[in-house]
Amino acid sequence: QQQVKQSPQSLIVQKGGISIINCAYENTAFDYFPWYQQFPGKGPALLIAIRPDVSEKKEGRFTISFNKSAKQFSLHIMDSQPGDSATYFCAARAGTGRRALTFGSGTRLQVQP
């Protein structure tokens, strides 16, 4: 049972376009929603994160939109660049005890020049 559902599985975007990746969750106890970026041969690295008390967070070209009532959140990459080509994982965490991140299945983004 996958608690965080991520789509699409893969995405091809032209340079300068907008990349959008969506995630949905069921567990209302989740209170922290990070996005991780993973390049081939590397470990995931935190890209941006949001808490459910805000509906949007922006850092440079990356924006998280959060819809608490729909239990959905999404990553928007503006002005996508070839260097953004990577696998993106959404994740969620409930509380601070175990600190386990529940990950989505990942989206492989390819930005074509």
Place this chain on the structure above:
Amino acid sequence: EAQVTQNPRYLITVTGKKLTVTCSQNMNHEYMSWYRQDPGLGLRQIYYSMNVEVTDKGDVPEGYKVSRKEKRNFPLILESPSPNQTSLYFCASSSRQGTDTQYFGPGTRLTVL
């Protein structure tokens, strides 16, 4: 340089031959954990440790052991590896104070024949 290191990076072994994957962090983090990454499933937590001598099961602990005798090290032990443990393994660490960011190691690709 602040980092999480894992060794080995690649390992091919046979069923039943005990192996250990080491993990070390130089950030004085209290919290460490192990994840496995499988296609279409994202990352799933195997074991975690809140501090020295404190470990507990994650979501997929069967067939694995861990120990935390020193703050910086958190080895993953497969006492009798099986082919279904063929996967990409990541160690992660974070501080109990401040941000929730988990820092991931570069990964260990394990193949069990």
